[in-house]
Amino acid sequence: MGLAPVTSWLACPTCGLALSLDERTLGCRTGHRFDLARQGHVNLLGRAAPANADTTEMVAARARFLGAGHYQPIVDALVARTRSARRIVEVGAGTGHYLARVLDAHPAATGLATDVSPMAARRAAKAHDRMGSVVADTWAGLPLRSGVADALLCVFAPRNPVEFARVTGPGGLLLVVTPNAGHLAQARERLGLLGIEGDKLARLNRSMAGAFEAIWSQRIRWTMDLDAGSLQDLVQMGPNAFHEHGEVVDGLEVDADVQLSIFRRAARQ
């Protein structure tokens, strides 16, 4: 579908005014213009992508790993908790896997994926026909109008509480998935991967306090039977792709241990 159905959610990254779509260019009344890429996404970074943005190979590895269903319990939990949402935004969405599966489950919903990696945004642009894709830096501020999201998803991705509160409408939900300390423990041990620092839940809750009310927290644990190919993809899809790590020679049973934390935007500020 491209960006047309979600254009009204977007804000000009330069001046903050609304954007409208004219053929294949987004523009604001001030005169700032952003051309759509051939794949249908748009770069609203307003600058070059950071040098450490996910590469084509990392994005492909992530797509294969997620496509194999290894993280399906995360999808199921997100689907179950977004039933009433019609406008769903996923930040740091990578390939757009979670948002696409959530949209599959909710036929009346429309989605927008953002990511700082142009390669990821390119992939997300093709992930679902009710989903648009934008290159944007969560930390720099989201190029979205205030209150446009009924639900905002953030799965293993950077958070910006002030921006999350701004773009989530009153009563809207913020769903955050973070790794617990034991996440992928066997893979880390066997391959000497970078430590996945278990996100401290207390820190997450503190950072969201004020604008959001914590309403639900769920620990999700399962065991993945990873063959050598999937294990290789697990290594290649994250920051380990840039670092020394042990060689993948055969498969491994690996525990997944993540936390889904759900916050509701205060009805009034």
Ligand SMILES: C[S@@+](CC[C@H](N)C(=O)[O-])C[C@H]1O[C@@H](n2cnc3c(N)ncnc32)[C@H](O)[C@@H]1O
């Ligand atoms: C660990 S991956 C998770 C991707 C996706 N949510 C998933 O679980 O498949 C982290 C993602 O955050 C993106 N990212 C990193 N820094 C970002 C930033 N400042 N703003 C937006 N996205 C960012 C990366 O490009 C990457 O796609």
Ligand SMILES: [Zn+2]
């Ligand atoms: Zn503008």
